Structure formats: structure tokens, C-alpha cells
Amino acid sequence: MRVPDFNRFRGGMQAVAFFVCGMIVGAAVYSAMVLDQTSRIAAQNYEIKEQLDLTEKQLLANRQISVIRSIVIFVLPEENKPALEAVVQVELKQRLEKDLSILKGRSIYDIGSDAQLVRKLLEGKVYTDIGDKNLSVSIRTMLVADSVLQVWVEAKTALRK
Numbered sequence: 001m002r003v004p005d006f007n008r009f010r011g012g013m014q015a016v017a018f019f020v021c022g023m024i025v026g027a028a029v030y031s032a033m034v035l036d037q038t039s040r041i042a043a044q045n046y047e048i049k050e051q052l053d054l055t056e057k058q059l060l061a062n063r064q065i066s067v068i069r070s071i072v073i074f075v076l077p078e079e080n081k082p083a084l085e086a087v088v089q090v091e092l093k094q095r096l097e098k099d100l101s102i103l104k105g106r107s108i109y110d111i112g113s114d115a116q117l118v119r120k121l122l123e124g125k126v127y128t129d130i131g132d133k134n135l136s137v138s139i140r141t142m143l144v145a146d147s148v149l150q151v152w153v154e155a156k157t158a159l160r161k
Contacts, residue, residue, distance in 0.1 A: 066108050069147040071100050076140060076154045084155060088131035092155060095127050096137065100151065108144045115142045126158045134158040 006013075073093045077083045084092070099122065103114060119139045127135045136158040143150045 071149045
């Protein structure tokens with residue numbers, strides 16, 4: 001069997017070898033570019049996740065500021081009457097705070113409509129057996145400041161039935 005002379009294929013083999021080497025170098029360059037882009041995207045992803053965590057923490061902090069967390073009640077006596085005894089005031093404040101506890105956790109921006117509803121519900125409500133008295137309450141003022149709902153209530157002695 002005769003073996004062909006490879007001198008005839010030398011130019012073609014050089015072209016194929018040059019093409020294959022170019023493909024290898026091109027693949028290496030392309031791989032380096034993809035790796036660089038991937039590392040940039042990963043670094044940017046970590047930065048965005050960090051910003052997201054910070055923003056979520058700030059949002060949570062803002063939400064906690066914008067809700068009612070506690071209620072402070074001030075009891076005003078009837079006009080031209082002495083103030084109620086301390087024991088009576090404490091008991092009345094406890095009962096009122098229990099009734100107003102539905103406002104805890106509510107947004108401070110909704111207090112306008114909530115205050116009207118609470119005012120209507122508690123207007124003239126009679127609390128019985130507080131220091132051997134029945135007390136009728138009416139809300140005078142409701143104010144929200146620093147996530148604290150402050151309520152001024154006027155207490156009048158109600159007649160026993």
C-alpha cells in the first residue's frame with residue numbers, strides 16, 4: 001500500500017492547526033470574559049442583598065414608629081368637683097386601658113377615624129363598682145405622639161340603678 005506524500009497537505013495542515021489554536025485561544029478568552037462578568041454580577045448581587053437587608057430593617061423600624069405601642073390615660077374630674085381618689089383613678093385607668101387596647105398596634109395615620117369610633121363607643125359608658133361608685137366617662141382629647149396614644153377622659157359620678 002502506498003502512503004501519500006504529506007508535503008502536499010502541509011499548507012492545509014498549517015491552516016487547520018492555526019484555526020484549532022485560534023479556537024482554543026478564543027475559548028480561553030471567552031471563558032475569562034464570562035468568568036469576569038459572573039464575578040461582577042455576584043459582587044453586585046451581594047451589594048444589592050446588603051442594601052435590601054438595610055432597607056428592610058429601616059422599613060421595620062419605621063413601621064414600629066408608625067404604630068401605637070402604648071396608651072396613657074389622664075382622668076379629669078368633673079367641673080367644680082375635687083379630683084377622684086388615687087385608687088379610683090387607677091381602677092378606672094385599668095378598665096379604660098383594657099377597652100382601648102384594641103388601638104394598640106394600629107397605624108397612627110388611621111387614628112382620625114378610629115378616634116371617632118372609640119369616642120362614640122365610650123361616650124357615656126358607665127363603669128360600675130369603682131370605689132363604691134359608678135363612673136360615667138367621656139373622652140375629651142386623643143393625641144398620638146411618639147407611638148404613644150394619650151387620652152384625656154372626663155369622669156362623672158353616675159347614679160346607681
